[in-house]
Amino acid sequence: MTLRQDIHSSGIPVLCLSCEARHRGVCGALEPDHLAQLAKTSSRHNIEPGVELIGDAEAVDCYSNVLSGVVKLTKSLSDGRQQIVGLQFAPDFLGRPFKMKSAINAEAATAVSLCSFPRAAIERMMKESPEFVHRLLKQALNELDEAREWMVTLGRKTAPEKVASFLLMIARNIGSSVDPAARSACFELPMTRADISDFLGITNETVSRQLTSLRMDGVIRIENNRRVTVDSMSRLERRCGGRGATAV
Amino acid sequence: MTLRQDIHSSGIPVLCLSCEARHRGVCGALEPDHLAQLAKTSSRHNIEPGVELIGDAEAVDCYSNVLSGVVKLTKSLSDGRQQIVGLQFAPDFLGRPFKMKSAINAEAATAVSLCSFPRAAIERMMKESPEFVHRLLKQALNELDEAREWMVTLGRKTAPEKVASFLLMIARNIGSSVDPAARSACFELPMTRADISDFLGITNETVSRQLTSLRMDGVIRIENNRRVTVDSMSRLERRCGGRGATAV
DNA sequence: GCTGAAGGTTGATCGAAATCAGGGCTTAGG
DNA sequence: CCTAAGCCCTGATTTCGATCAACCTTCAGC
Numbered sequence: 001m002t003l004r005q006d007i008h009s010s011g012i013p014v015l016c017l018s019c020e021a022r023h024r025g026v027c028g029a030l031e032p033d034h035l036a037q038l039a040k041t042s043s044r045h046n047i048e049p050g051v052e053l054i055g056d057a058e059a060v061d062c063y064s065n066v067l068s069g070v071v072k073l074t075k076s077l078s079d080g081r082q083q084i085v086g087l088q089f090a091p092d093f094l095g096r097p098f099k100m101k102s103a104i105n106a107e108a109a110t111a112v113s114l115c116s117f118p119r120a121a122i123e124r125m126m127k128e129s130p131e132f133v134h135r136l137l138k139q140a141l142n143e144l145d146e147a148r149e150w151m152v153t154l155g156r157k158t159a160p161e162k163v164a165s166f167l168l169m170i171a172r173n174i175g176s177s178v179d180p181a182a183r184s185a186c187f188e189l190p191m192t193r194a195d196i197s198d199f200l201g202i203t204n205e206t207v208s209r210q211l212t213s214l215r216m217d218g219v220i221r222i223e224n225n226r227r228v229t230v231d232s233m234s235r236l237e238r239r240c241g242g243r244g245a246t247a248v
Numbered sequence: 249m250t251l252r253q254d255i256h257s258s259g260i261p262v263l264c265l266s267c268e269a270r271h272r273g274v275c276g277a278l279e280p281d282h283l284a285q286l287a288k289t290s291s292r293h294n295i296e297p298g299v300e301l302i303g304d305a306e307a308v309d310c311y312s313n314v315l316s317g318v319v320k321l322t323k324s325l326s327d328g329r330q331q332i333v334g335l336q337f338a339p340d341f342l343g344r345p346f347k348m349k350s351a352i353n354a355e356a357a358t359a360v361s362l363c364s365f366p367r368a369a370i371e372r373m374m375k376e377s378p379e380f381v382h383r384l385l386k387q388a389l390n391e392l393d394e395a396r397e398w399m400v401t402l403g404r405k406t407a408p409e410k411v412a413s414f415l416l417m418i419a420r421n422i423g424s425s426v427d428p429a430a431r432s433a434c435f436e437l438p439m440t441r442a443d444i445s446d447f448l449g450i451t452n453e454t455v456s457r458q459l460t461s462l463r464m465d466g467v468i469r470i471e472n473n474r475r476v477t478v479d480s481m482s483r484l485e486r487r488c489g490g491r492g493a494t495a496v
Numbered sequence: 497g498c499t500g501a502a503g504g505t506t507g508a509t510c511g512a513a514a515t516c517a518g519g520g521c522t523t524a525g526g
Numbered sequence: 527c528c529t530a531a532g533c534c535c536t537g538a539t540t541t542c543g544a545t546c547a548a549c550c551t552t553c554a555g556c
Contacts, residue, residue, distance in 0.1 A: 078490030081404040085396035130378035140388040147395040148333035154402040155449025156329040201403025208505055242326030456535055
């Protein structure tokens, strides 16, 4: 296949041509002229694992598309207890329209590349393109669904079920498989055991034990502490606790 | 269900004149002509406690404003474990733009009155009024914030902290006080002990014990199992576990 | 090389909340 | 009246996951 800049792609900024956010992300809502306008103000960043995004001076007051990597959103209690309240994968949109009172921290879980825009540019897009707001709404509702799904996991699942559910979620998000209903998956865990425990509301010791248990039972294989292979997704699914059934 | 158009109120439908949703709810985004158009398709319902809203034949495929009462949103696992993933108070907007894959049940926790609209009418509003979509986005982001706040509670707080946090949240939503930063509050619990336990991810026995404990310590008073009085909000707050601090 | 820190695993013990069980109060209905 | 069903409270016991502690591996820096 050839990637040409001809009459059909005229107006679409070069940088955006191969960008995933233009297809599945919020930029997909924009007409070429709006896209060009926004692209002019954009800048790309590569972030090291562990670096704070919000609260960090250079990232403050801007919005970003996640181009690659995983960003974790966390909330903390004053005594240090922490909970991860969201994970953002490409091509999610990062940053909040309107001011938010709620204190959320964003941190690169893996190496992350971002396409950032100044706050003003995004706000202008929201005024000029109803379709853009529409897309933001879709993303917000999607995140809401995910958050509620995890509320069930946090509130009502056992530790073994939590860990299995986590692996399943990761596999579906970054697992190497063309087929969405793949029978097997292989992926790199995007976070440490401590992060996983903060996501699941358990301790890292318990995470470790449950991973060992899954490994012993032949449900998963682990290399280098990070690389996980799931041979039978359905076997993993069976360990996640009854999947959401809406009554009869 | 014919609505009279009142010339003296600038085209604002009579029914909407005193409606809270027109001020703080999604209808506040609409111009009088759009509001009139939407109002023509609206219908009011009174729902008994315990009645399912989504999944119920008559309520399916429609959107509603909550005018009074409390609606609980729940998700269940196939083995019966249940988690309440959201509570909607007036003037929240109920129902989901775009279809959702995720199975969520909505049920009246208390007696509830709704102002309902057919799906088509809402979708038309979303096309015609960017401001309306904007308002939906705001509501979605608000619910997302709340969901994430509860993820911290579910994942990282102890049972005593969970119950205290619940009481505080209820007090702030339906507590009888003009002052938002009131020193005291009095309210009717909108749900049973079993519901509260499904909201907090604990058992009803534990909820009961923690309420007793708070009562013994003089933090709250309880009448008729439902009516709760909080004399010192700050004392209750101190029992909620460290309030969200964003590092440093 | 050595050293220390960070991440991970495993074992022993402890404790908070679940589970099991019983009993009280209120309300609806025969 | 009596009975049964909800809802709520409390006590006894159990259990799952937290906590405490030790040890391993890897890696960066001296």
